[in-house]
Amino acid sequence: MWYKNKIYKQGFTLGELLVAIAVISVLSTIVLVSSGGSRERALNSKRLSLVEQYITAFEMYRQDNGSYPNASTTYCLGDEPDDVCGEDNSTSEDSVFNDSIRSYISGLPPLPDLTLINPTGSPAPTYWNGAEYSCIVNPGCKQYKIQWYTQGPSSQSCGVGVDDGSSVSDDTSCLYKSMMFN
Numbered sequence: 001m002w003y004k005n006k007i008y009k010q011g012f013t014l015g016e017l018l019v020a021i022a023v024i025s026v027l028s029t030i031v032l033v034s035s036g037g038s039r040e041r042a043l044n045s046k047r048l049s050l051v052e053q054y055i056t057a058f059e060m061y062r063q064d065n066g067s068y069p070n071a072s073t074t075y076c077l078g079d080e081p082d083d084v085c086g087e088d089n090s091t092s093e094d095s096v097f098n099d100s101i102r103s104y105i106s107g108l109p110p111l112p113d114l115t116l117i118n119p120t121g122s123p124a125p126t127y128w129n130g131a132e133y134s135c136i137v138n139p140g141c142k143q144y145k146i147q148w149y150t151q152g153p154s155s156q157s158c159g160v161g162v163d164d165g166s167s168v169s170d171d172t173s174c175l176y177k178s179m180m181f182n
Helices: 014-065 095-104
Strands: 084-087 114-116 126-129 131-137 143-150 163-168 171-177
Touching (some): 014 095, 014 143
Antiparallel strands (some): 114 126, 131 143, 163 171
16 A cells, blocks of 8 residues: 555645635625725715604694794704814804704704815815704794705715705715795
8 A cells, every 4th residue: 555655745835825815805805895885874874864853853843833943043953062063163052942852852863973075175174063953934933954964975865855965075965944834
């Protein structure tokens, strides 16, 4: 039995290892690229869900009070941790406004912040925090609007019946206007 005396080397050659590593890296790159947009879509879904909760709360408020919450200026939606929202934190939170809708929405959740890349070539990014609420038709706030941004150029992330307006880089500005009542 001559084969018992022959020594067999066990293991992989360097070439086999390099091919295996290359295949694994290509597959992992494909998985990472395909799952990259899912995080963006999930965050946009969260934003849209929160806006829809506020819209429902404002409609319940109108049924109870005969008008939408009065806003003499533009206010932040939700209890913002730093009390500001909007583009470059230019809008402030109002405790009277928040107290008026607190019983209609639990926790007053703020919309997640979003960093937008400024398309004008300025080195500083533009920050859009949360969402803004303001009355359009006064007195008695017969119509209101909510403005927020979503990540990505798709207007589908704004939701059905929502205007997608201007965009900053690849991000979309969403604007919801309520129905006006008499």
